[in-house]
Amino acid sequence: MVTFSRRQKEIHTKLSELSLLCGADVGFLVISSTGKPYTFGNPSFEAVAKRFLNGEGSSLLQQDAEHKMKMEELYKVYNSLVEKVAAEEKKLMMAKAEAEALPVESNAWWKIDPAEVKEEKVAKQLLEKYEELYEKLLKEIAARNHGGDVP
CATH class of the missing domain: 1.10.1220 (Arc Repressor Mutant)
Structure with missing residues (x-):
């Protein structure tokens, strides 16, 4: 569980990306060594668990076209923001390098x-x-x- 507690944020990010990119409903449950449950679900853990327990298994529900379009639009916005963050991080690194190179x-x-x-x-x-x-x-x-x- 040490690995999960250290990587919890990263795991949730990856699960969220998986759900967003594939349009899949995702349910994730981990119980720590102390007995504390950690869950993640999209649309919610409860919805995914109920669907699985009702015998629907892993079959995807048909999504209407409007929902798919919204998801694609959100995916584009997400990618744009990720690119902007990467560009800003690059700018920051360059500014730090320039500042360190300045003679004092x-x-x-x-x-x-x-x-x-x-x-x-x-x-x-x-x-x-x-x-x-x-x-x-x-x-x-x-x-x-x-x-x-x-x-």
Whole structure:
């Protein structure tokens, strides 16, 4: 059962895809070593189990044309979303690679130890930069806490 508990989400995803792609009614039941049942069903586990227990076995029910068209449309939307997610993941990986490749100056202002700054003018400039960064961070945190986009 360790394998199932680790792979539960993946198994449910695959079962859902199987049902969507094949138009099949799917019922899945696993009982853990602690005795807890886990089920998955499309349209529902109960409907699939009742159909099987009533002697209908694995024969598919005839679906009307409208239902098939809706399923095909949903399948197209699903594929489109999967492709978009893959493209966004690729963009993210490329952005990370670009960010890691950028050179960072060893004498960048944020790496300066304020205790080592002797000139008052330079210290004030450094303080202003720290305050600007602090304000940006506060805005970012507030935006994330409220679910808004960052300007």
